[in-house]
Amino acid sequence: MVGRGLHWFRNDLRVADNLALAEAARRCERLSLLFVFDDGLLGGADMGSARVTFLLESLTALQRRLESSGQTLRLLRGDPRKLVPRMLDEIGAELLSFNRDTTPYALARDREISERVRGSGVEVVSENDRVVFSGDAVLTKTGRPYTVFTPYRNAWMERYTRLRPHAARAPRLPPPPRLPGGKTSVPSAEELGFETFSGSLPARGGEEPGRRRLVRFLETAGATYHEDRDRPDRDGTSRLSPHLHFGTLSVRQCLDAAQSAIDDDSRRRTGVRKWVDELIWREFYAQVLEHHPRVRRRSFKPEFDALEWEDRDEHFEAWCAGETGFPIVDAGMRQLRATGWMHNRLRMIVASFLTKDLLVDWRRGEAHFSRLLVDADAASNNGGWQWAASTGTDAQPYFRIFNPTRQGERYDPEGEFVRRWVGELEGLGPREIHAPSASPLLAADYPAPIVDHAERREEALRRYKRVRAPGR
DNA sequence: TTTTGAGTTGTTCGA
DNA sequence: GTCGAACAACTCAAA
Secondary structure, eight states, X not given: OEEEEEEEEXXXXXXXXXXXXXXXXXXXXXXXXEEEEEHHHHTSTTOOHHHHHHHHHHHHHHHHHHHTTTOOEEEEEEOXXXXXXXXXXXXXXXXXXXXXOOSHHHHHHHHHHHHHHHHTTOEEEEEOOSSSSOTTTSBOTTSOBOOSHHHHHHHHHHHHHHHOOOOOOOOOOOOOOOOSOOOOOOOOTGGGTOOOOOSOOSSOXXXXXXXXXXXXXXXXXXXXXXXXXXXXXXXXXXXXXXXXXXXXXXXXXXXHXXXXXXXXOXXXXXXXXXXXXXXXXXXXXXXXXXXXXXXXXXXXXXXXXXXXXXXXXXXXXXXXXXXXXXXXXXXXXXXXXXXXXXXXXXXXXXXXXXXXXXXXXXXXXXXXXXXXXXXXXXXXXXXXXXXXXXXXXXXXXXXOOOOHHHHHHHHSTTOHHHHHHOGGGTTOOTTTTTSGGGOTTTTTTSOOOSSOHHHHHHHHHHHHHHHHSTTO
């Protein structure tokens, strides 16, 4: 037992099943709670107003929840390297707790802070809370990290079944130390230098909305997830990614709920298992980034670093604006802009289109997603982009190039999703809507396709072949 | 050490 | 419309 401790919240904005918080609560007689608006993250190019808005909502919810149990959340803005040690000093803390963040920026930051405060006698407790199994927990028989998903999934599942790390209930929190200084209120997006997000987010921030959404998803959509998840015109995905990103929901809570859903009604098994696979993909990409930090800038498969991108700015801009003349691509890009979120199937379609049809470097697409997505998870975003660009861990070949028209016809067969986001095509029926250039009178306001898919496909194949042909 | 089986999500072409 | 082959061969992981 120690006297005073400090828990530093980051992407773990919940009280229940929060490993580091629970440890601090168990060990300390008095506990201070802190969140820092980290200038190193907020000031960066890859923070957008949608994500800030969800963050602020989640902080407001967390603060309210903490206040109802006699606690307070202190909010500071600046450089955590200075602020965290200063606050430890102020309250005379003997213990600092936080949950590990394995992005390279956070790793370096946390290492520096830990070293400094340990030097002045503070014990640092850091937990692996963001994923079920961190990078070193699931390794091949020869002790190396997996680079192929399926064997990773099997090994992950085997370990999970054996250990069953269940989610924990909310702990009873020790009271805060008696100190001067009142409550700090959650700032607005403007106060942090962002515009107010005017669109409608895919989910409400906060621990309680996260849990409600999880329950509702598993009750209703869970059973048909394996079929509906590819259909942007249906609400078949969980939309839990923002909650997993900010930790308003833990992955263990998701897995427990998935198991209960199957136990309650075995007809949900196929759908829910498929969804659990997606959670394991999240863990897979997290450990890929942890073991291979170079993938942030380079191809996972080094030979593709030699790819020649055409990288035309007007193409990239048309893609960002949702003005490419390919309805399903534009619908997805407009959904992203308006809601800070994009359906998974569309993420693949627009990413394939940017890299293989427009021949724009995947890193530009990744950066754009980082800025606009509410859920932009560094590891999953990178993994997804490298998958689409065929430069990643996926063993499947480079010639997998989506045909945006066919994808639209297959996954939005009535054209309902396109009609929702591309107003210019409102008057077109299911037959015409995915290839509007064939009906120029009905689609007069809509841009003509900026490239010819068949031609660009051939060009992409040539370029990919060139860098992977030996001796060339 | 060698062998074996497999690898998220695709498209196009021709029979 | 449906089906199989081609796109190309390579690397991973386990036995």
